[in-house]
Amino acid sequence: MIRLAAPDISEQDIERCAAVLRSGMLVQGPNVAALEDAIAGFAGFGTCAAVSSGTAALHTALMALGIGPGDAVLVPAFTFPATANVVEALGARTVLCDVDPGTYVLTPEGMAAALQGHREDAVRAVIAVDEFGYPAPMTAIAALARGRGMAVIEDACCALGSMHEGVHVGAHADAACFSFHPRKAVTTGEGGCVLVRDPELVERVRRLRNHGIEARDGLADFTAAGLNYRLTDFQAALALGQIERFGPAVARRRDLAARYAYLLAGTPGLALPEPDDGHSWQSYMVVLDDGLDRLAVIEELRAAGIEANLGAQALHELGYFAAKYGHEADAFPNASRLYRSGLVLPLHTGLRDDEVLHVAATLKSLIENG
Ligand SMILES: Cc1ncc(COP(=O)(O)O)c(C=O)c1O
Numbered sequence: 001m002i003r004l005a006a007p008d009i010s011e012q013d014i015e016r017c018a019a020v021l022r023s024g025m026l027v028q029g030p031n032v033a034a035l036e037d038a039i040a041g042f043a044g045f046g047t048c049a050a051v052s053s054g055t056a057a058l059h060t061a062l063m064a065l066g067i068g069p070g071d072a073v074l075v076p077a078f079t080f081p082a083t084a085n086v087v088e089a090l091g092a093r094t095v096l097c098d099v100d101p102g103t104y105v106l107t108p109e110g111m112a113a114a115l116q117g118h119r120e121d122a123v124r125a126v127i128a129v130d131e132f133g134y135p136a137p138m139t140a141i142a143a144l145a146r147g148r149g150m151a152v153i154e155d156a157c158c159a160l161g162s163m164h165e166g167v168h169v170g171a172h173a174d175a176a177c178f179s180f181h182p183r184k185a186v187t188t189g190e191g192g193c194v195l196v197r198d199p200e201l202v203e204r205v206r207r208l209r210n211h212g213i214e215a216r217d218g219l220a221d222f223t224a225a226g227l228n229y230r231l232t233d234f235q236a237a238l239a240l241g242q243i244e245r246f247g248p249a250v251a252r253r254r255d256l257a258a259r260y261a262y263l264l265a266g267t268p269g270l271a272l273p274e275p276d277d278g279h280s281w282q283s284y285m286v287v288l289d290d291g292l293d294r295l296a297v298i299e300e301l302r303a304a305g306i307e308a309n310l311g312a313q314a315l316h317e318l319g320y321f322a323a324k325y326g327h328e329a330d331a332f333p334n335a336s337r338l339y340r341s342g343l344v345l346p347l348h349t350g351l352r353d354d355e356v357l358h359v360a361a362t363l364k365s366l367i368e369n370g
Pocket of ligand 1: 053055080083131155158179180181190191192
Protein backbone atom coordinates (compact mmCIF):
# COMPACT_ATOMS: atom_id res chain seq x y z
CA MET A 1 0.00 0.00 0.00
CA ILE A 2 1.30 3.48 -0.85
CA ARG A 3 0.80 5.29 2.44
CA LEU A 4 -0.77 8.71 2.77
CA ALA A 5 1.90 9.75 5.25
CA ALA A 6 4.86 8.02 6.87
CA PRO A 7 7.16 9.32 9.57
CA ASP A 8 10.85 9.83 8.75
CA ILE A 9 12.41 7.92 11.67
CA SER A 10 15.95 6.54 11.38
CA GLU A 11 17.67 3.87 13.49
CA GLN A 12 19.73 6.65 15.04
CA ASP A 13 16.54 8.48 16.09
CA ILE A 14 15.32 5.30 17.76
CA GLU A 15 18.69 4.88 19.49
CA ARG A 16 18.52 8.48 20.81
CA CYS A 17 15.09 7.74 22.17
CA ALA A 18 16.21 4.43 23.69
CA ALA A 19 19.14 6.16 25.41
CA VAL A 20 16.69 8.39 27.27
CA LEU A 21 14.58 5.37 28.22
CA ARG A 22 17.69 3.60 29.55
CA SER A 23 18.67 6.69 31.57
CA GLY A 24 15.42 6.53 33.55
CA MET A 25 14.99 10.35 33.29
CA LEU A 26 11.80 10.30 31.27
CA VAL A 27 9.96 13.57 31.82
CA GLN A 28 10.77 17.01 30.40
CA GLY A 29 14.55 17.42 30.48
CA PRO A 30 17.61 18.19 28.31
CA ASN A 31 16.19 16.72 25.11
CA VAL A 32 13.07 18.90 25.39
CA ALA A 33 15.33 21.94 25.84
CA ALA A 34 17.41 20.82 22.83
CA LEU A 35 14.28 20.38 20.71
CA GLU A 36 13.03 23.85 21.68
CA ASP A 37 16.36 25.37 20.66
CA ALA A 38 16.40 23.38 17.42
CA ILE A 39 12.90 24.54 16.43
CA ALA A 40 13.61 28.21 17.24
CA GLY A 41 16.95 27.89 15.40
CA PHE A 42 15.31 26.33 12.34
CA ALA A 43 12.56 28.97 12.26
CA GLY A 44 15.09 31.75 12.81
CA PHE A 45 13.11 33.72 15.38
CA GLY A 46 11.58 33.63 18.83
CA THR A 47 11.60 31.23 21.75
CA CYS A 48 9.95 27.84 21.71
CA ALA A 49 8.01 25.98 24.41
CA ALA A 50 7.39 22.30 23.70
CA VAL A 51 4.06 20.82 24.79
CA SER A 52 2.25 17.50 24.54
CA SER A 53 0.29 18.13 21.28
CA GLY A 54 -0.67 20.75 18.73
CA THR A 55 -3.99 21.08 20.54
CA ALA A 56 -2.14 21.72 23.82
CA ALA A 57 -0.08 24.37 22.00
CA LEU A 58 -3.22 26.17 20.81
CA HIS A 59 -4.87 25.83 24.24
CA THR A 60 -1.92 27.23 26.20
CA ALA A 61 -1.32 30.01 23.63
CA LEU A 62 -4.92 31.21 23.96
CA MET A 63 -4.75 30.92 27.77
CA ALA A 64 -1.47 32.84 27.86
CA LEU A 65 -3.06 35.59 25.73
CA GLY A 66 -5.94 35.80 28.19
CA ILE A 67 -8.77 34.51 25.98
CA GLY A 68 -11.77 33.37 28.01
CA PRO A 69 -15.53 33.64 28.58
CA GLY A 70 -17.17 36.60 26.85
CA ASP A 71 -14.50 36.75 24.11
CA ALA A 72 -14.96 35.84 20.47
CA VAL A 73 -12.22 34.42 18.24
CA LEU A 74 -12.10 34.31 14.43
CA VAL A 75 -11.37 30.84 13.03
CA PRO A 76 -11.39 29.65 9.40
CA ALA A 77 -14.40 27.45 8.67
CA PHE A 78 -12.18 24.85 6.95
CA THR A 79 -9.66 23.33 9.35
CA PHE A 80 -9.12 20.42 11.72
CA PRO A 81 -11.66 20.98 14.55
CA ALA A 82 -8.97 21.32 17.25
CA THR A 83 -8.43 24.94 16.07
CA ALA A 84 -11.92 25.89 17.28
CA ASN A 85 -12.34 23.29 20.04
CA VAL A 86 -9.75 25.12 22.17
CA VAL A 87 -11.70 28.38 21.78
CA GLU A 88 -14.85 26.61 22.95
CA ALA A 89 -13.03 24.83 25.80
CA LEU A 90 -12.03 28.25 27.17
CA GLY A 91 -15.66 29.41 27.17
CA ALA A 92 -15.11 31.82 24.26
CA ARG A 93 -17.19 31.94 21.07
CA THR A 94 -15.97 30.81 17.65
CA VAL A 95 -16.68 33.22 14.79
CA LEU A 96 -16.17 31.34 11.53
CA CYS A 97 -14.77 32.86 8.31
CA ASP A 98 -14.86 31.33 4.84
CA VAL A 99 -11.55 30.39 3.20
CA ASP A 100 -10.00 30.83 -0.24
CA PRO A 101 -11.07 28.00 -2.61
CA GLY A 102 -7.59 27.56 -4.13
CA THR A 103 -5.25 27.96 -1.14
CA TYR A 104 -7.75 26.64 1.47
CA VAL A 105 -6.70 29.30 4.00
CA LEU A 106 -8.16 32.39 5.68
CA THR A 107 -7.99 35.68 3.77
CA PRO A 108 -8.33 39.28 5.00
CA GLU A 109 -11.55 39.47 2.95
CA GLY A 110 -12.96 36.40 4.74
CA MET A 111 -12.03 37.99 8.06
CA ALA A 112 -13.61 41.32 7.17
CA ALA A 113 -16.84 39.61 6.11
CA ALA A 114 -16.98 37.66 9.39
CA LEU A 115 -16.31 40.79 11.45
CA GLN A 116 -19.35 42.60 10.07
CA GLY A 117 -22.05 42.78 12.70
CA HIS A 118 -19.61 42.26 15.62
CA ARG A 119 -18.82 45.04 18.08
CA GLU A 120 -15.28 46.41 17.64
CA ASP A 121 -14.13 45.10 21.05
CA ALA A 122 -15.98 41.75 21.10
CA VAL A 123 -13.61 39.82 18.82
CA ARG A 124 -10.37 39.49 20.79
CA ALA A 125 -8.26 37.26 18.54
CA VAL A 126 -7.87 35.51 15.21
CA ILE A 127 -6.42 32.04 14.67
CA ALA A 128 -5.14 31.84 11.09
CA VAL A 129 -4.43 28.28 9.91
CA ASP A 130 -1.65 27.35 7.48
CA GLU A 131 -3.80 24.51 6.17
CA PHE A 132 -1.76 21.56 4.86
CA GLY A 133 1.29 23.85 5.15
CA TYR A 134 0.11 26.63 2.83
CA PRO A 135 1.42 29.87 4.38
CA ALA A 136 -1.59 32.03 5.22
CA PRO A 137 -1.27 35.71 4.16
CA MET A 138 -0.16 36.71 7.65
CA THR A 139 1.12 40.23 6.98
CA ALA A 140 -2.33 41.30 5.78
CA ILE A 141 -4.18 39.22 8.41
CA ALA A 142 -2.04 40.58 11.25
CA ALA A 143 -2.41 44.18 10.03
CA LEU A 144 -6.19 43.87 9.95
CA ALA A 145 -6.30 42.14 13.35
CA ARG A 146 -3.94 44.54 15.11
CA GLY A 147 -5.83 47.52 13.69
CA ARG A 148 -8.79 46.25 15.72
CA GLY A 149 -6.75 45.42 18.83
CA MET A 150 -6.97 41.66 18.27
CA ALA A 151 -4.32 39.09 19.24
CA VAL A 152 -2.91 37.02 16.36
CA ILE A 153 -2.42 33.27 16.73
CA GLU A 154 -1.12 31.16 13.85
CA ASP A 155 -2.19 27.52 13.77
CA ALA A 156 0.93 26.31 11.99
CA CYS A 157 0.32 22.71 13.11
CA CYS A 158 0.85 21.53 9.52
CA ALA A 159 3.42 24.12 8.53
CA LEU A 160 6.87 23.54 10.02
CA GLY A 161 9.25 24.56 7.21
CA SER A 162 6.79 26.87 5.42
CA MET A 163 7.83 30.44 4.61
CA HIS A 164 5.75 33.58 4.18
CA GLU A 165 7.38 36.51 2.39
CA GLY A 166 10.85 35.16 3.10
CA VAL A 167 10.41 34.39 6.81
CA HIS A 168 9.36 31.19 8.55
CA VAL A 169 5.64 30.97 9.31
CA GLY A 170 4.68 32.18 12.76
CA ALA A 171 6.92 35.25 12.61
CA HIS A 172 3.96 37.62 12.13
CA ALA A 173 1.85 36.13 14.91
CA ASP A 174 1.85 36.77 18.66
CA ALA A 175 2.01 32.98 19.07
CA ALA A 176 2.53 30.22 16.50
CA CYS A 177 1.48 26.65 17.28
CA PHE A 178 2.98 23.50 15.73
CA SER A 179 2.06 19.80 15.94
CA PHE A 180 4.39 16.80 16.01
CA HIS A 181 1.64 14.24 15.32
CA PRO A 182 2.79 11.39 12.99
CA ARG A 183 0.85 12.92 10.06
CA LYS A 184 3.12 15.96 10.32
CA ALA A 185 6.59 16.33 8.75
CA VAL A 186 8.40 16.05 12.11
CA THR A 187 6.96 13.75 14.74
CA THR A 188 7.35 12.92 18.42
CA GLY A 189 4.32 10.56 18.36
CA GLU A 190 2.09 13.09 20.10
CA GLY A 191 3.61 16.50 20.67
CA GLY A 192 3.69 20.14 19.70
CA CYS A 193 5.15 23.53 20.52
CA VAL A 194 4.42 27.22 20.80
CA LEU A 195 6.88 29.63 19.16
CA VAL A 196 6.71 33.27 20.23
CA ARG A 197 8.81 36.42 20.09
CA ASP A 198 7.70 37.92 23.43
CA PRO A 199 9.84 36.46 26.27
CA GLU A 200 7.09 37.14 28.84
CA LEU A 201 4.53 35.29 26.77
CA VAL A 202 6.73 32.21 26.42
CA GLU A 203 7.22 32.20 30.19
CA ARG A 204 3.43 32.20 30.64
CA VAL A 205 3.14 29.27 28.21
CA ARG A 206 5.89 27.40 30.13
CA ARG A 207 4.11 28.01 33.42
CA LEU A 208 0.74 26.92 32.02
CA ARG A 209 2.13 23.67 30.60
CA ASN A 210 3.54 22.81 34.05
CA HIS A 211 0.60 23.16 36.48
CA GLY A 212 1.08 26.94 36.78
CA ILE A 213 4.26 26.48 38.83
CA GLU A 214 6.54 29.49 39.33
CA ALA A 215 9.67 29.66 41.46
CA ARG A 216 9.29 32.30 44.19
CA ASP A 217 11.88 32.95 46.88
CA GLY A 218 13.42 29.55 46.18
CA LEU A 219 10.06 27.79 46.57
CA ALA A 220 7.63 26.47 43.98
CA ASP A 221 4.39 28.45 44.04
CA PHE A 222 1.35 27.72 41.86
CA THR A 223 0.58 31.15 40.38
CA ALA A 224 -1.75 30.14 37.53
CA ALA A 225 -4.42 27.47 37.01
CA GLY A 226 -2.09 25.52 34.75
CA LEU A 227 -2.25 22.10 33.17
CA ASN A 228 0.11 19.21 32.58
CA TYR A 229 0.97 19.62 28.91
CA ARG A 230 4.66 18.67 29.19
CA LEU A 231 6.42 16.67 26.49
CA THR A 232 8.49 13.71 27.68
CA ASP A 233 12.24 13.69 27.09
CA PHE A 234 12.20 10.50 25.02
CA GLN A 235 9.58 12.00 22.69
CA ALA A 236 11.78 15.06 22.21
CA ALA A 237 14.81 12.83 21.54
CA LEU A 238 12.91 11.18 18.68
CA ALA A 239 12.62 14.51 16.83
CA LEU A 240 16.17 15.89 17.13
CA GLY A 241 17.54 13.97 14.15
CA GLN A 242 14.41 14.72 12.12
CA ILE A 243 15.05 18.45 12.59
CA GLU A 244 18.69 17.99 11.52
CA ARG A 245 17.44 16.36 8.28
CA PHE A 246 14.53 18.73 7.86
CA GLY A 247 15.95 21.13 5.24
CA PRO A 248 16.37 18.37 2.60
CA ALA A 249 13.06 16.81 3.73
CA VAL A 250 11.15 20.01 2.93
CA ALA A 251 12.95 20.24 -0.43
CA ARG A 252 11.81 16.69 -1.25
CA ARG A 253 8.23 17.52 -0.25
CA ARG A 254 8.28 20.53 -2.60
CA ASP A 255 9.64 18.32 -5.37
CA LEU A 256 6.88 15.73 -4.83
CA ALA A 257 4.16 18.42 -4.90
CA ALA A 258 5.63 19.85 -8.11
CA ARG A 259 5.52 16.34 -9.66
CA TYR A 260 1.83 15.96 -8.77
CA ALA A 261 1.12 19.42 -10.18
CA TYR A 262 2.86 18.55 -13.46
CA LEU A 263 1.33 15.09 -13.83
CA LEU A 264 -2.22 16.11 -12.89
CA ALA A 265 -2.36 19.49 -14.70
CA GLY A 266 -5.32 19.82 -17.02
CA THR A 267 -7.17 16.73 -15.75
CA PRO A 268 -10.85 17.50 -16.31
CA GLY A 269 -12.86 17.36 -13.09
CA LEU A 270 -9.88 18.05 -10.87
CA ALA A 271 -8.79 21.35 -9.27
CA LEU A 272 -5.21 21.45 -8.00
CA PRO A 273 -4.00 23.41 -4.97
CA GLU A 274 -2.49 26.80 -5.69
CA PRO A 275 1.29 26.56 -5.40
CA ASP A 276 3.38 28.92 -3.27
CA ASP A 277 7.18 28.89 -3.14
CA GLY A 278 7.06 28.92 0.66
CA HIS A 279 4.67 25.94 0.97
CA SER A 280 6.20 22.96 2.79
CA TRP A 281 3.41 20.57 1.62
CA GLN A 282 2.41 18.63 4.71
CA SER A 283 -0.39 17.34 2.49
CA TYR A 284 -1.36 17.56 -1.18
CA MET A 285 -5.14 18.02 -1.46
CA VAL A 286 -6.91 18.14 -4.81
CA VAL A 287 -10.61 19.01 -5.20
CA LEU A 288 -12.94 16.82 -7.27
CA ASP A 289 -15.78 18.20 -9.39
CA ASP A 290 -19.21 17.97 -7.76
CA GLY A 291 -20.27 15.24 -10.18
CA LEU A 292 -17.58 12.85 -8.95
CA ASP A 293 -18.20 10.48 -6.03
CA ARG A 294 -15.27 11.05 -3.64
CA LEU A 295 -15.94 7.97 -1.54
CA ALA A 296 -15.92 5.79 -4.66
CA VAL A 297 -12.63 7.42 -5.79
CA ILE A 298 -11.07 6.74 -2.36
CA GLU A 299 -12.21 3.11 -2.47
CA GLU A 300 -10.95 2.56 -6.01
CA LEU A 301 -7.59 4.14 -5.17
CA ARG A 302 -7.37 1.83 -2.17
CA ALA A 303 -8.12 -1.14 -4.42
CA ALA A 304 -5.16 -0.01 -6.56
CA GLY A 305 -2.92 0.00 -3.47
CA ILE A 306 -3.08 3.76 -2.82
CA GLU A 307 -4.17 5.32 0.46
CA ALA A 308 -6.19 8.56 0.11
CA ASN A 309 -8.49 10.48 2.42
CA LEU A 310 -10.58 13.59 2.87
CA GLY A 311 -8.73 16.74 3.91
CA ALA A 312 -10.10 18.85 6.75
CA GLN A 313 -13.60 19.60 8.06
CA ALA A 314 -16.16 22.37 7.44
CA LEU A 315 -16.72 23.24 11.09
CA HIS A 316 -20.27 24.62 10.70
CA GLU A 317 -21.37 21.22 9.36
CA LEU A 318 -20.11 19.30 12.41
CA GLY A 319 -22.54 18.28 15.18
CA TYR A 320 -21.20 20.49 17.99
CA PHE A 321 -20.85 23.71 15.99
CA ALA A 322 -24.11 23.17 14.04
CA ALA A 323 -26.04 22.64 17.31
CA LYS A 324 -24.46 25.63 19.07
CA TYR A 325 -24.36 28.23 16.29
CA GLY A 326 -26.98 26.99 13.79
CA HIS A 327 -25.30 28.46 10.69
CA GLU A 328 -27.12 28.12 7.37
CA ALA A 329 -25.80 25.12 5.41
CA ASP A 330 -24.47 27.50 2.71
CA ALA A 331 -22.94 30.03 5.14
CA PHE A 332 -19.35 29.12 4.16
CA PRO A 333 -19.58 27.72 0.61
CA ASN A 334 -15.84 27.34 -0.01
CA ALA A 335 -15.32 25.44 3.25
CA SER A 336 -18.31 23.20 2.49
CA ARG A 337 -17.04 22.37 -0.98
CA LEU A 338 -13.52 21.57 0.24
CA TYR A 339 -14.99 19.36 3.00
CA ARG A 340 -17.25 17.57 0.51
CA SER A 341 -14.83 17.15 -2.40
CA GLY A 342 -11.25 17.45 -1.09
CA LEU A 343 -9.02 14.45 -1.67
CA VAL A 344 -5.61 14.12 -0.01
CA LEU A 345 -3.00 12.12 -1.93
CA PRO A 346 0.09 10.35 -0.50
CA LEU A 347 3.00 12.67 0.27
CA HIS A 348 5.97 11.85 2.49
CA THR A 349 9.74 11.73 2.15
CA GLY A 350 9.72 7.95 1.65
CA LEU A 351 7.49 8.26 -1.46
CA ARG A 352 9.32 7.26 -4.66
CA ASP A 353 9.02 9.06 -8.00
CA ASP A 354 7.51 5.96 -9.63
CA GLU A 355 4.89 5.82 -6.87
CA VAL A 356 3.89 9.43 -7.59
CA LEU A 357 3.54 8.46 -11.26
CA HIS A 358 1.35 5.50 -10.29
CA VAL A 359 -0.88 7.64 -8.02
CA ALA A 360 -1.32 10.35 -10.64
CA ALA A 361 -1.96 7.90 -13.50
CA THR A 362 -4.46 5.88 -11.44
CA LEU A 363 -6.37 8.99 -10.29
CA LYS A 364 -6.48 10.38 -13.85
CA SER A 365 -7.79 7.16 -15.30
CA LEU A 366 -10.42 6.80 -12.53
CA ILE A 367 -11.70 10.30 -13.23
CA GLU A 368 -11.54 10.07 -17.03
CA ASN A 369 -13.36 6.73 -17.07
CA GLY A 370 -16.01 7.96 -14.62
C1 LIG B 1 -4.66 22.58 11.50
C2 LIG B 1 -4.50 21.72 12.72
N1 LIG B 1 -4.64 22.27 13.93
C3 LIG B 1 -4.47 21.54 15.06
C4 LIG B 1 -4.19 20.20 15.02
C5 LIG B 1 -4.05 19.43 16.30
O1 LIG B 1 -2.77 18.88 16.47
P1 LIG B 1 -2.55 17.61 17.43
O2 LIG B 1 -3.15 16.43 16.73
O3 LIG B 1 -1.07 17.51 17.58
O4 LIG B 1 -3.24 17.92 18.72
C6 LIG B 1 -4.05 19.58 13.78
C7 LIG B 1 -3.74 18.13 13.70
O5 LIG B 1 -4.15 17.41 12.87
C8 LIG B 1 -4.21 20.35 12.61
O6 LIG B 1 -4.11 19.80 11.38
